[in-house]
Amino acid sequence: MNAPSRIADRTADDLMAFRIVRAAMPVLAEGLGAEDLGAQSMPDCSPGKWHLAHTSWFFEAMILGEEPGYQPVDPRFQTLFNSYYEALGPRVERPERGLMTRPSLDEVLAYRQEIDRRMANWLGGGPTDPRRLYLFTLGLHHDQQHQELFLMDILNLMARSPLDPAAYRAEPRARPAQTARGGTTRFDGGLVEIGHAGADFAFDNEGPAHRVWLEPYALADDLVTNADWIAFINDDGYARPELWLSDGWATVQAEAWAAPLYWRREGEDWTTMGLTGRASVDPAAPVRHLSFYEADAYARWAGKRLPTEAEWEHAVRCRPEAFSNAFGEVWQWTASAYAPYPGFRPTEGTASEYNGKFMANQMVLRGSSFATPVGHARTSYRNFFYPYQRWAFTGLRLAEAAPAPLVRATDQGETARFRRDLVAGLSRSPKVASPKWFYDAEGSHLFEAITRLPEYYPTRQEAALLRRVAPEWAARFGPDAALVEFGSGASEKTRIVLDAARDLAAYVPIDISADALDAAARRIAEAYPALTVTPLVGDFLHLGALPAGIGQGRRIGFFPGSTIGNLEREEAIAFLTAARGLLGPDALFILGVDLAKAPETLIAAYDDSAGVTAAFNRNLLVRANRELGAGFDVDSFAHRAIWNAGASRMEMHLEATRDMTVLLDGRSIAFRQGETIHTESSRKYTEASVRELAGAAGWTVAGFETSPDPAVALALLEA
Ligand code: SAH
Ligand code: AVI
Numbered sequence: 001m002n003a004p005s006r007i008a009d010r011t012a013d014d015l016m017a018f019r020i021v022r023a024a025m026p027v028l029a030e031g032l033g034a035e036d037l038g039a040q041s042m043p044d045c046s047p048g049k050w051h052l053a054h055t056s057w058f059f060e061a062m063i064l065g066e067e068p069g070y071q072p073v074d075p076r077f078q079t080l081f082n083s084y085y086e087a088l089g090p091r092v093e094r095p096e097r098g099l100m101t102r103p104s105l106d107e108v109l110a111y112r113q114e115i116d117r118r119m120a121n122w123l124g125g126g127p128t129d130p131r132r133l134y135l136f137t138l139g140l141h142h143d144q145q146h147q148e149l150f151l152m153d154i155l156n157l158m159a160r161s162p163l164d165p166a167a168y169r170a171e172p173r174a175r176p177a178q179t180a181r182g183g184t185t186r187f188d189g190g191l192v193e194i195g196h197a198g199a200d201f202a203f204d205n206e207g208p209a210h211r212v213w214l215e216p217y218a219l220a221d222d223l224v225t226n227a228d229w230i231a232f233i234n235d236d237g238y239a240r241p242e243l244w245l246s247d248g249w250a251t252v253q254a255e256a257w258a259a260p261l262y263w264r265r266e267g268e269d270w271t272t273m274g275l276t277g278r279a280s281v282d283p284a285a286p287v288r289h290l291s292f293y294e295a296d297a298y299a300r301w302a303g304k305r306l307p308t309e310a311e312w313e314h315a316v317r318c319r320p321e322a323f324s325n326a327f328g329e330v331w332q333w334t335a336s337a338y339a340p341y342p343g344f345r346p347t348e349g350t351a352s353e354y355n356g357k358f359m360a361n362q363m364v365l366r367g368s369s370f371a372t373p374v375g376h377a378r379t380s381y382r383n384f385f386y387p388y389q390r391w392a393f394t395g396l397r398l399a400e401a402a403p404a405p406l407v408r409a410t411d412q413g414e415t416a417r418f419r420r421d422l423v424a425g426l427s428r429s430p431k432v433a434s435p436k437w438f439y440d441a442e443g444s445h446l447f448e449a450i451t452r453l454p455e456y457y458p459t460r461q462e463a464a465l466l467r468r469v470a471p472e473w474a475a476r477f478g479p480d481a482a483l484v485e486f487g488s489g490a491s492e493k494t495r496i497v498l499d500a501a502r503d504l505a506a507y508v509p510i511d512i513s514a515d516a517l518d519a520a521a522r523r524i525a526e527a528y529p530a531l532t533v534t535p536l537v538g539d540f541l542h543l544g545a546l547p548a549g550i551g552q553g554r555r556i557g558f559f560p561g562s563t564i565g566n567l568e569r570e571e572a573i574a575f576l577t578a579a580r581g582l583l584g585p586d587a588l589f590i591l592g593v594d595l596a597k598a599p600e601t602l603i604a605a606y607d608d609s610a611g612v613t614a615a616f617n618r619n620l621l622v623r624a625n626r627e628l629g630a631g632f633d634v635d636s637f638a639h640r641a642i643w644n645a646g647a648s649r650m651e652m653h654l655e656a657t658r659d660m661t662v663l664l665d666g667r668s669i670a671f672r673q674g675e676t677i678h679t680e681s682s683r684k685y686t687e688a689s690v691r692e693l694a695g696a697a698g699w700t701v702a703g704f705e706t707s708p709d710p711a712v713a714l715a716l717l718e719a
Pocket of ligand 1: 435444488489491512513538
């Protein structure tokens, strides 16, 4: 494509984005009268009419006004609609904005239209100056911020009226709130990166990306609810100075706070004011309209604390699916003061006043609210308010310190092994990588997501089969037995065995993925308090000794999930032989295998329609980029799932979609278009091939059970 047509495309996109963003605030104003839009309920709020005008003025002052010979729509608007830009001259101070009976609402709407017309012309000229284009995008995000302020301010105004008026028939929100999950998610912390990096738009205060140290912590999956808040009130939360920061307690006294803003006690019940008028407080809904002081006091009352902004960002970046309403319900107060990140540089020019000059005495909020326009917020987004302010759509999510991990996270040696192994595999022809490197924290989560896919039958089929055979097989374990699981992952199927063998003495999960192992071992220890749980992190192909203190009874090996199918034949035999040695002379071994079947069923299971297996496969490259500093362009590798009938195995490959050279450990590794990295084999067995494999490793097959189609099998082996 030539340069002019690229500019034309960008112009069309920008114009579309401009029209969409600019249409939103007038829609919010529809149905509200000129009186509603002219009044100001308190010094922190602005009249709706002012928001309509100021967001238009922003484009005029920042962009149009810089064009040579530009004639303002009305030069007097400069003073009326400047918010806080010292560089742009005098202005009407915020507490006085409600006095602007002139210009009228109609004149403001006409001003808005005229600015939109002039901006469309400006865009039509195909602007290319990067600084102005940045200011244009900033203007759109600024408009979106004011769309939310518009709603906050209208609500505050309506709440001042004894009539409890409804500003809207339905709450103006893009998406319904998400339902609660009920739990906390734990993070090891360590040295992590936060802040915005990359070419996408972000406000200056979100960067630069930088490293911070986090101690292990846990973050609540859900927001604090109204029911939680009522319990705090009923426990005299607003009357106990020991729960409050000194400034907070002074504010409680001075303002006579006894509940969140807008709450009113009606007999035994509470009502609150929302954009649809006054209504009963919904106990299940996240609590809104809190100051930082209240959020902090509540956290102390609950025996917890607020998360720091780095904890919040790291958690939501790593595990977005773990949290309900991280975005789109209420802004969440953090324990972090709003301060510049190391190396912060304000946007150059007038827009330098946008964020940086407010970096004192305010606290950071993360996420976004129901009133935040879709697409406006990000994981790195930093909202900020003074700690006493509570008219914004604010709430909280609790954090707490977490115990140190049971399992020490991946050591330096592991990274060195990954590097050595990957360099060796990619230096071969054809290129290969070991599937054991799939399983960093993200890879383990992706595998868990695979097990829930409709196409990936093995987990469901094997769990059902295990439920059927476990009682009979567990009867053979005998007293004081220990279950030793290889590649235990989330230890979900383990529960079926543990439930069938209630007198097991110990459980030894072994896995290469420290994060998955730690979380799983913790969950099992909590659910089975009488069981000794001793996790071992490491490669099950290099077995050491079993830990001490795991009982005197039989050792039961457990290797479900057809993970054996990921091993080459010689590896599988060596592994089964070593496991027999490890578990001792009267050991039993439960082995799960996937059986050969129609290629269509297999291919669907390894190339799912949601693309989860593709993400799992590509995660190997993502991990190599992060841990080894490799230079894979991940999007230039396509996921391939192939049935290799001769070897009776599914194969996963990553196929280069173009010729390229990738830097890894100081070497250049060349890829031709169409060349692949063979990342995984999943062997599919028959009863005969299982018997042959077990026999070659010195085991006797004492039982072989098959599930209904799509069929998998479980074998019970005796040493
Ligand atoms: N057993 C579970 C998980 C299977 S996924 C199930 O049946 O659903 C495979 C698991 O084996 C992952 O948790 C992975 O981290 C682990 N794993 C793969 N190769 C390994 C190796 N060489 N040593 C130890 N663990 C390994
Ligand atoms: C863990 N292993 C047995 C899985 C398998 O089926 O080979 C891993 C997997 N690969 C793609 N989907 C799932």
